[in-house]
Amino acid sequence: GAVVSQHPSRVICKSGTSVKIECRSLDFQATTMFWYRQFPKQSLMLMATSNEGSKATYEQGVEKDKFLINHASLTLSTLTVTSAHPEDSSFYICSAPSIGISYEQYFGPGTRLTVT
Amino acid sequence: GENVEQHPSTLSVQEGDSAVIKCTYSDSASNYFPWYKQELGKRPQLIIDIRSNVGEKKDQRIAVTLNKTAKHFSLHITETQPEDSAVYFCAAAGGGGADGLTFGKGTHLIIQP
Numbered sequence: 001g002a003v004v005s006q007h008p009s010r011v012i013c014k015s016g017t018s019v020k021i022e023c024r025s026l027d028f029q030a031t032t033m034f035w036y037r038q039f040p041k042q043s044l045m046l047m048a049t050s051n052e053g054s055k056a057t058y059e060q061g062v063e064k065d066k067f068l069i070n071h072a073s074l075t076l077s078t079l080t081v082t083s084a085h086p087e088d089s090s091f092y093i094c095s096a097p098s099i100g101i102s103y104e105q106y107f108g109p110g111t112r113l114t115v116t
Numbered sequence: 117g118e119n120v121e122q123h124p125s126t127l128s129v130q131e132g133d134s135a136v137i138k139c140t141y142s143d144s145a146s147n148y149f150p151w152y153k154q155e156l157g158k159r160p161q162l163i164i165d166i167r168s169n170v171g172e173k174k175d176q177r178i179a180v181t182l183n184k185t186a187k188h189f190s191l192h193i194t195e196t197q198p199e200d201s202a203v204y205f206c207a208a209a210g211g212g213g214a215d216g217l218t219f220g221k222g223t224h225l226i227i228q229p
Contacts, residue, residue: 034216043205044160046216059216060117093159095217102167103148103213107159 002028002098006108013084014116020080021111023050023094029074030096034105035067038091050077050094084115118143120208122220130228135196137223139206140188148213149182149189152205154222160205164191167212193225201227 003026013019023033033050048058048069056069068080081088093110097103119142129135141149147168152160166173166180166189173180177196182189193200203224207217 032214036217043219043221044217046218049216091157097214103211104162104165105150105209105213105217109159110157112157 001104002026002096002106004094004096004106004108006092006094006111008111009109010112010114012114012116015085016083018080018082019084019113020078021092021094021113023077023079023096023108025075025096025098025106028096028098030077030098031074033071033077033094033096035069035077035079036093036095038093038110040091044093050079052077081113084113086115089113089115118146118208118210118218120206120218120220122206122223124223125221126224126226128226128228129196131196131198133196135191135193135200135225137191137204137206137225138188139190139208139220140186141208141218142187143208143210144187145210146208146218148209148211148215149180150207150209150213150217151180151191152207153202154205155202163204165213196225196227198227198229201225 007022031052035047036044038044050071052071071077094108095105122139150165154160179192206220209215
């Protein structure tokens, strides 16, 4: 199956700083990627849709100026959490749809962000 | 937007018995319904999915049924085994699976030996 990677797998940052998370499709091209957030013992929540070559679209309630998304190539999307606060501590997971016989979402391994 | 409800939140069954998890969705435009198993700290793992042109799909001990009229779909696991213990999420999306997923809140399945 298709492979999606994320980097870093874990990151600790201080409150007020910014942190960048990368999502790569390793063996397929993805014009669209998705970013999800998952708090402990909760479900995954779609944050935004990353579109190659155009602006990301954000779900209701997600601050676009705080969660900057860039999709500069067909294999890379980045999520930058700006001016991080402890409440931003979460598990961030990306996914990309790959076309086989039909679409299937392939998830990255996730990034555990801890803001101190 | 789409809203997915999932029940129960916790399900405990005896090893060898069957487990059923149910989900409902609100957006009639949704046409892709996957089920994921997630272990702590790991990515969701697709276990089965169904598209709106099909009413039922089976893969060994796992089956999914879809009722488009009632907007609900269910996961059935037969002959449960200890390794089936995990958190299971249902989800819904449009675009045949190309759109972002809306997840249910999850079911913690516990298989009692």
